[in-house]
Amino acid sequence: MSCWFQIYSARSSSWTCMIGQRKRIFAVNLWLADLALTTASFFLAYRFRSLFELSGHIVMPIQTYFWHIAIILPTWALLLPLFSVYSEPTLPPLNQIGRLSKAIGFAWLVVAVLISFVNPDASNRIIVLSTLVINYILLVSYRIVLIKVRKHGVLDIRHVAVVGNEKTAHEFARTIERHDVWGLKLLGVFGRDEIRILLEQGGVDELIIAIDRESLDQYTGIFLLCEELGVTARVVMNFFPHSIARMELDEFEGFPLLSFSTTPTNEGLMFVRRILDILLATLILIIFGPLVMLPAALLIKLTSPGPVLFKQKRCGLNGRVFTMYKFRSMIDNAEQHRVELETFNEMDGPVFKSSHEPCRPPAAPSAGSSPL
Incomplete structure (x- = not known):
């Protein structure tokens, strides 16, 4: 199938499901x-500031x-999506306002x-402060208006029919009915022979198999037949074993690929996240480096022989090893002294911890028990 054939998984992310396009448009x-x-x-x-004078x-x-x-504006444009302000517009009002409040608070910092x-x-x-207050009031008020009048439900109606195994088909049909706010209208659950007649009569926008x-x-x-009539056909692919992985359909040089991934796949947001990580980390190093980190390094160096920094191999994304x-x-x-110090261990299993650690140098209590 070169077109109109899409795959849906009940466990996939909301952006890849059948209402994903509508959610993207609304977002x-x-x-x-x-x-x-x-x-x-x-x-x-x-305008508010211009109404009064201060000496x-x-x-x-x-x-x-x-x-x-x-x-x-650029700060808003980048940070609000990172706080999932636009990911689930059908959440309860308090949840939406809570996410918005966290996003605006961090953005203003x-x-x-x-x-x-x-x-x-x-x-x-x-x-600046007046802009913050007015902006928060306007954004919250706008969402309350959207919730009250269901603006996001005023969409063109998409007529959806379901065909297939009785249990799965009826379960999926109930799911469609719960998403009528996105303009999905369920035509019913049909058998294989019935659906062909229904498709030929017209009026079906999407078919769930x-x-x-x-x-x-x-x-x-x-x-x-769906391809010929321009009807979007989707297959419920719940027979592939997966627990937390998202299911996505890709294409590579004409080869359709069904992908399972447990890691984020939105490269745009990941790029923004990476830029913010670098900028904030650089800012923190500039501020706290001379005030906190440099004195801590000198204290460790003067009270204990050896390097200031401890390095260790750790396992990261996709099993890649990095140095911490x-x-x-x-x-x-x-x-190297762990075997002879096992009697001091106060924990079970592979974890080693002792409140009276003989290997701890004089400066270590403050360094070991702090975020440094």
């Missing part, structure tokens, strides 16, 4: 609306503060840091 629209409301919040905050504080023309919104680095003397704190592996060949004609570094909290080569 993008909500994301754009949030950015528009954030921009409006800035202008409203400036010694002059409100400059609005163009002077455009660099604020140039920092705020980032904005405050960026403004303090860019040009703290030229910033207007009242405008819930069958076992041995029955796939019996539905070849149904697949071809941390401040040394034991004497040098402490692992």
Whole structure:
């Protein structure tokens, strides 16, 4: 099948299921609306600040503060999706507002840091804080309106029919009925002979085929008919053994591939996450390096012979081995003395821990019991 044949798994992520496209459209629209409301919040905050005067504080023309919104908007655009603000718009209202509150709180911390680095003397704190308050009120209010009037349910209706094994087909049909908010209308559960007649009559937008592996060949004609009529055909692939892996359909040089993955596959978000990790780690090193880390390194070096950093092989993503570094909290080569120190072990199994560890150097108690 070159087109119209898609695979659905009840355990796959929401972005790969049959309503994934509608969720993406709604998420993008909500994301754009949030950015528009954030921009409006800035202008409203400036207008609010212009209503009163403070001695010694002059409100400059609005163009002077455009660099604020140039920092705020990209921060919003990147961080709000990372907090899953747009992933499940049908969650209960309190859950949606909770996610939004966490995202906005963290985003404003980032904005405050960026403004303090860019040009703290030229910033207007009242405008910045007013933008925060107004923005939060607007974004929460907009979501309450969406929830009340069910804007995300006002979509073109997609008529869905289900065919196949009685138990799986009826279970899937009930799942469709629970997602009617996305404009899915269930036509019913049909047998193989009935569905051919229904398809030829027209009015079916999507066909869900819930069958076992041995029955796939019996539905070849149904697949071809769906392809001819432009009906999207989806197969419930719940007969492949998997527990937590997501099932996705890929294509490589014309070869269809059914993929099972337990790791994140959204490369765009992973790239943003990586950039944020590097930026925040660099910022933390710049701030805490001279104040905390350098004194800790000197303390370890002066009180115990050996290297300041302890390195150890660890297992990472896909079984790849990497080297972990941390401040040394034991004497040098402490692992070689483990056998003779087993009597001090207070834990069971492979874990070794002792409150009276003889291998701990003088500076180690503070280093070993802290996040350093």
